[in-house]
Amino acid sequence: MPVLTIYRLLTIGLTPLAGAALGWRAKQGKEDPERIGERMGAPGLARPAGRLVWLHGASLGESLALLPLVERFIQRGVEVLVTTGTVSSAKVLRARLPAGAVHQFLPLDAPQFVERFLEHWRPDIVLFAESELWPNMIRAIHARRLPLVLVNATISRRSAARWRRLPGGARTLFGEIDLCLAQNAESAARYLGLGAPRVRVCGNLKFDVPPPPVGAGRLAEFNGAIGPRPVWAAISTHAGEEEIAIDAHLSLSGEVPSLLTIIVPRKPERGAEIAALASAKGLAVGLRSRDGEPRRGVQIYVADTVGELGLFLRAVSVVFTGKSLTAEGGHNPIEPAKLGCAILHGPHVENFADIYGELAAARAAARVSDADSLARALQFLLSDPSRMRKMGRAGAEVVRKLGGASQSIMAAIEPYLAQSALEQK
Known part of the structure; x- marks a missing residue:
């Protein structure tokens, strides 16, 4: 049986235990008890009208790196959804996300939760930061024919070696990524080797992030x-x-x-x-x-x-x-x-x-x-x-000289933005 099918069946089987597991994590301070529904795909907010770009960063550092892109999308008149998986990232983003952007927690990677999330938010473009790869989510995005772009993408030699141990599953999964925008040439080569069809080097978004604010x-x-x-x-x-x-x-x-x-x-x-x-x-x-x-x-x-x-x-x-x-x-x-x-x-x-x-x-x-x-x-x-x-x-x-990744990334995804604009008409 293919490894991705086994993974899907396992996550389906574990879905009934999700509520209890999330409740236990909330007691440990690892989940927001008032927003546990979001982790099961239930929306905490209404979807804004018009075009919507969904950006995901796993934790605080990855999500903050997305802020320059958030600003650029809002300047283009595009609504922005930012998801993360940690309580600390949600607290910081609450203060730093500009008007026109909203935050939700990423649902657990179970098909039922993923479908509920996607059905509500209906994003036009999906951007995942760094090395965040959730198989059920990626396959659901691909099934809906939504453009999926990895931005600020990086993958270590060790992680790439682990993926290569699952050659069929890796090639299927990485092949469903529309575009991979890597931080450096080394990561770009590893993504190509794992089956990503289109890879470019755009630099590191973190150089473009404004320093953390203070009054x-x-x-x-x-x-x-x-x-x-x-x-x-x-x-x-x-x-x-x-x-x-x-x-x-x-x-x-x-x-x-x-x-x-x-x-x-x-x-x-x-x-x-x-x-x-x-x-x-x-x-x-x-x-x-x-x-x-x-x-x-x-x-x-x-x-x-x-x-x-x-x-x-x-x-x-x-x-x-x-x-x-x-x-x-x-x-x-x-x-x-x-x-x-x-x-x-x-x-x-x-x-x-x-x-x-x-x-x-x-x-x-x-x-x-x-x-x-x-x-x-x-x-x-x-x-x-x-x-x-x-x-x-x-x-x-x-760090000033090493900036500019956000401009390169926006140029690379311009065709997807143009296509989504045409589909809205």
Whole structure:
């Protein structure tokens, strides 16, 4: 039996359990209990009249990368539906989606839920970001003869190898993608090898995303609470990296006694755990969700809230980007680079090797390997603000030069937009 048929039958068989599974996830904070119906294809909003483009990004980073396209579609007079799969992405998009765009949660990939979703929204064009591939959804979109475009598409060597183990299923599924607009030549070659019929390289949309916003009043209040203290931030950190940041702070405390270290964990729910780590080492700790602005005397400030990265990045001039001291491939450094931060990172940045390579070549980023090397790099930069600012300016220039993907993507999908306009007449 073909692998896609087996997958379809399995998802049909598991459909009756979906409500209970989603309810359990809601209790864990992984689903919005008031919007669980959307995960089963039930619409939370009416479909707007006229042409509708549906864009999907799995989680926060992928969905934010779609914002430049959202703006361009709205300027063209096209309605926009954005779907995601995570609670955190929904919270952030609520504040950042412009008028003319609405958000829904992506339904689970069960045929019944997929058909209910598509029947209500009836999109004219479908754009999926990066490597989000749901077999039942893709097959249903193809059956309705809707154009399906992968944008900002990327696929790792490991993921491509997994797909190649299912040669028949992979070629069927990838063959139903109308157009694949890849971030780079390596991903483009992998998509072609897996059976995507039309592939182009358009660059990385994340270079075109505006930096995360913050109100002037909130920034002034936060900076006022910090005062003249030297400050740095460890952002998007994972387990193990917070302890390294805390140890780096301890190493620096003798040289920089008034130092403030801001830790922004990738998962805000780990805030109390990180605060306990710092307290156990004798440090004064502030937890944003509990204590508000950093008080005088706080040494480690744990920013355990959602959607405030723009505030913290504007309050510092040097950051450490997480998931890079663990063997997990690193996090995207574009946002801190856009805001002129000098960037420090660990050795594991394979997921964004090209970007980190460009930043390193421009001397906008530097590699560290442990708490000692992180402390030395921070002392070097914090003691020389002019060098720190020079690194930040170099990084901002790198990401400015690498922009333009949204324009290339819009040009590539223009034939689909023109066709949908003709069909509306």
